[in-house]
Amino acid sequence: MAEQTFTLPDLGEGLVEATVLEWLAEPGERIERNQPLVELETTKSAVEIPSPHSGVIVRLHAEEGAVVQVGAALVTFETEQAAGIVGTVPREEERPSRRVRLRPPAE
Secondary structure (H helix, E strand, O other): OEEEEEEOOOOOOOOOEEEEEEEOOOOOOEEOOOOEEEEEEOOOOEEEEEOOOOEEEEEEOOOOOOEEEOOOEEEEEEEOOOOOOOOOOOOOOOOOOOOOOOOOOOO
C-alpha cells in the first residue's frame, strides 16, 4: 500500500485558487478512479473533479468552504499500486540483445 496526495490541479486560464463547495466522498471510503470526488468553484465556474486514483481516502486537506491554492494538497489516498505516468516506458536493466545499425543508402 502506498499513500498518494492529490494536489489541486491548474483549472485553466490563470486561475490560482478554488473554493471547495462539496466533498462527494469521505475519509475511510473506497473510491474508484474517475468517480466524482469534489465539487470546486472558481471565479469562472463550478466544476466537479474526478478521483485520479482508485483506493481508500485517508485524509481531506480542506474543509467545505475553504479556499485552496493551485498546487496545494487536496486529498490523500491509500492505493494498492502507484499508477505510472501515461506515455513513459519502464526502464529495462538489460541491454537489448540485437542492435540495429543505420547506414545511409548506397548511391
